[in-house]
Amino acid sequence: MDKAYKEIAPRLRALREAVGMSVEEMARAAEIDADEVRRFESGQHEIPVSFLFKAAKACGVDTTELISGAGAHLRSYSVVRKGEGLAVERRATYDYKSLAYRFAGRKMEPFLVTVPPKEPGELDFNAHSGQEFIHVMEGRLELTLGDSVLVLEPGDSLYFDSHVRHALRGLDGKPARFIDVII
Template sequence: MSLPSTFDRDISRRIKDLRDALDITPDELAKRVGCTPEEITNYESGSGEVPVSYLYALAKATGVDLTALITGSEAKLHQYCLVKKNQGLAVTRRKAYKYQALAYRFNRPSMEPFLVTVPPREREELEFNHHAGEEFIYLLEGRLELLLGKDVVVMNPHDSLYFSSTIPHAMRGLDGKEALFLDVIN
């Protein structure tokens, strides 16, 4: 396991500072965001990575802009936000996937779109995640296998999937190749 980066530690500090500023206990926040108090304490410790799904749930539960949690400064645009090809905000929150935030310049969006790249891996290597809300995936390239609880879903380019993010889920690229998809979290 690699040591957390300065980026990881900065995010951990910001989320702890936010909870302290709002005078919310880990137990209270856990109820709001749909995780355990232990997970919150772990995320705030700076000892590991913080999942994008947690950051999104935290932003939504506290009314703070997701971009502010990630970068330390709030997005400014209110009318529209154009992000050119390959110009999304790189969010290296989960080592298993590569994220690009696509609405990071828009102030307090009601949903968060990401461009996500998932590498191929063995099923035994998968890490399950769950969080409050719903998720929409539109597969652009490659083939993607999603484990949703006990179900297995295989997606091909231009397939889409909408699901409750409370279901434990994990994913991997198939055929020895990465899968690229549009992911919208709400």
């Protein structure tokens, strides 16, 4: 998906307006500034999944509706086979695949993420509301979390507060692949 947030932004605004919610009310529900909501709705800025999750919850819809334009319908369970995750462009240099996009009423957002190797000066920092759980499957992952630099090996896990500024990169000239659960 090329610049998926350009497609998501009008759905976000239309949904907010359809439920009669002001920009300020959405900002309070998502625990962010109203100007940030306006930026996300403009289609000119990346939209964090944590915001989409809170916006969908505030509007009483499933996050899949904002991401894909179609609703999730499964309520008892949802199987996503290898290679079938819904591609979500969150960060231009990361590959995100939603692993629960078919399940309605999710309370978390699990992703399969691949992060390429980068030089330390090329890091793409992010901070957003919520919490995250990362479990490394392949490669070595460097995660800069605030002032700390952590190196995670396959089998290692990390749970952290997403409000803390963070950036990721694969090490040893290879991508790192991990499960990322955002709440």
